[in-house]
């Protein structure tokens with residue numbers, strides 16, 4: 001059946017060659033995506049791919065010919081045209097006849113490795129020849145465009161072989177985290193591979209098939225060639241380095257290109273494997289083999305990118321600084337820093353760079369950061385970094401001088417708050433902000449004591465530790481001080497109350513605790529509550545809870561403090577601030593973490609009445625709080641949240657994540673609960689859904705296994721069994737889908 005279709009197409013091709021060019025003879029089909037057939041002295045190319053642009057191909061070919069490169073000449077048809085419209089296989093197509101070049105395809109030569117120096121040099125010459133090339137169609141993309149390799153990521157779901165699937169995940173994750181924007185760009189061949197380069201007597205005798213040409217980073221082209229070089233029998237990274245060295249001798253690679261090369265090589269292998277897997281799943285007629293590309297991918301995917309980079313660079317004679325000895329660094333840290341500072345993960349990471357949602361370790365491996373809600377708008381966001389550097393160059397003083405930026409910043413922050421919250425005080429951390437909130441609450445209420453929610457953490461200063469059951473009831477904690485009163489965590493999954501009125505039921509507990517305190521002669525200055533409990537186990541507050549709890553507190557003469565350090569600045573998706581999800585207006589709002597995207601800042605937003613009550617004659621001053629550099633950073637963070645629509649993104653991405661996690665919950669019995677708002681989510685793991693016995697060890701294993709696969713998560717909660725998700729808000733849908741697939745695999749493996 002297939003053979004007869006092929007022979008029918010071959011006779012159609014023979015008829016076209018005869019009719020338009022007067023060529024006769026028996027054609028043979030050549031490999032490739034287009035329909036190319038070989039006659040004795042010529043090659044007939046029939047463009048059938050939707051991306052085909054024969055006009056662009058001919059223009060590139062002519063430029064290469066002018067530079068003396070061995071390309072085929074396009075032969076005019078009997079009526080003088082080079083591009084002939086034809087009907088082929090019932091579709092309108094374009095036919096061209098090219099001269100046949102001498103030589104053997106690189107992949108068919110006896111020793112493909114022997115040709116690597118010639119191949120590398122030829123590719124550099126192609127790039128040199130095309131350096132000034134311009135064409136109106138040159139800026140295009142297609143399925144094999146390495147810059148767009150992410151388009152194939154969804155196909156990983158149809159890959160049946162688990163280890164190949166994992167290799168593909170990692171290769172495309174590596175690609176997502178790599179950046180070619182600073183690499184030199186120009187016109188690319190697009191497919192400088194085994195079949196498209198001919199060799200004769202060890203020299204390149206033909207450069208074929210410009211069907212995939214497009215504009216891009218030169219390093220993409222090099223990566224494609226290296227990906228093929230690594231698929232040949234016995235090919236090693238050293239062979240790849242020979243090829244790259246030959247290229248580098250003609251056009252030296254930049255540092256950015258060296259860094260991008262290896263991820264792109266793997267991405268090309270992954271593209272071929274994904275396309276093959278998808279075509280096989282679709283039963284497509286142009287199915288390609290998965291074999292050689294998947295073997296090469298599996299062989300090289302575990303090579304740490306930095307090892308590859310160093311090896312390739314050493315062999316290219318490109319000099320690099322010595323690598324960092326991570327073990328020695330750990331030892332030095334132990335000698336200089338106290339042991340109470342912990343390190344995350346079984347094998348601690350040595351992170352040297354950050355960008356967007358990614359962190360990069362010293363071995364070159366990128367990690368998708370799903371933990372860091374501080375670098376809210378993405379690690380090292382260029383707009384924020386620029387604002388910081390520009391202001392640091394000009395002036396950094398304190399708030400005892402007039403400065404427009406801090407006033408503007410206060411205006412912008414208070415504009416996001418409900419009416420009445422119109423005054424800002426600036427400090428340098430969440431702890432300082434809560435410390436100040438305590439003083440403000442005491443000054444405005446005239447009382448001394450506070451209410452906090454069980455398992456809460458509010459900061460590292462003496463008073464904040466005293467207000468943090470997470471600490472004072474945890475390891476090494478000294479218990480609850482007499483001026484602090486703990487109300488139960490309104491945890492709907494695990495707590496005492498449930499049902500429709502659960503919010504009100506938990507709020508009654510607030511009333512009860514206030515009553516008990518008052519029976520001991522103590523009065524409440526304020527109620528500190530996060531708008532979604534973070535260290536307490538990623539617990540969303542039940543509807544009605546805050547409203548009713550605030551009423552009890554205010555009736556007792558206290559003020560209500562919303563600690564938005566973890567969840568503020570649009571993270572919850574449906575609102576800028578977590579308390580807005582509950583329709584309440586606090587008296588004091590505490591901001592930290594994401595406020596400066598990593599620059600140390602904190603702020604307290606209050607009503608005018610509270611500001612006035614605090615004004616007892618003593619000056620308030622924070623040396624660094626609200627300084628011009630911090631104000632510039634704060635403004636820049638707000639710019640990015642607005643310009644990139646990050647609050648709305650948090651809603652969309654959070655829903656995708658949450659839906660995916662609920663789907664996983666259907667197949668993994670250990671997922672007891674999935675909860676959260678926007679990009680602040682928790683997965684509670686249990687040994688048994690009935691008893692809800694916490695699965696803390698499993699949670700830690702899952703987090704470490706995900707780290708090994710390039711995804712950073714963490715655990716928390718009173719029972720240490722909640723996996724937390726609170727990433728920089730710039731992550732992509734593909735990152736989420738990858739995380740869900742990897743979690744599925746890891747949970748299955750640990751079941």
Ligand code: PMP
Nearest residue numbers: 429430431457458459565566592
């Ligand atoms: N409040 C909450 C809810 C927090 O999570 C934290 C820090 N984890 C703080 C306050 C204290 O912030 P910082 O570490 O910046 O002092």
